[in-house]
Amino acid sequence: MEETIFSKIIRKEIPADIVYQDDLVTAFRDINPQAPTHILIIPNKLIPTAADVEVEDEAALGRMFTVARKIAEKEGVAEDGYRLLVNCKEHGHQEVMHLHMHLFGGKPLGRMLSA
Numbered sequence: 001m002e003e004t005i006f007s008k009i010i011r012k013e014i015p016a017d018i019v020y021q022d023d024l025v026t027a028f029r030d031i032n033p034q035a036p037t038h039i040l041i042i043p044n045k046l047i048p049t050a051a052d053v054e055v056e057d058e059a060a061l062g063r064m065f066t067v068a069r070k071i072a073e074k075e076g077v078a079e080d081g082y083r084l085l086v087n088c089k090e091h092g093h094q095e096v097m098h099l100h101m102h103l104f105g106g107k108p109l110g111r112m113l114s115a
Contacts, residue, residue, distance in 0.1 A: 027103075039103045
């Protein structure tokens with residue numbers, strides 16, 4: 001597996017606005033936000049895509065969701081709601097090959113897909 005820019009953010013080798021980090025996951029503000037709140041939550045282990053998740057990754061993926069809840073509360077978007085999004089591979093428009101969850105909030109986000 002090829003290392004990504006996210007690996008360097010986890011190790012703090014390049015700057016990022018990290019809002020949460022523990023032994024399993026790291027969360028930081030997106031440098032090109034698509035909503036008033038736009039935070040990426042990533043496993044510290046390099047998992048390229050959702051299609052590469054294994055049973056041993058369940059703790060990190062579960063932590064991603066509990067951290068998302070905590071961040072949404074801290075950011076003030078939990079009450080009105082927020083969106084969690086994971087893209088997978090080319091057709092899913094995944095740009096960095098390190099599994100990541102987007103947390104969007106702070107405004108009405110509209111429908112995801114049209115019929």
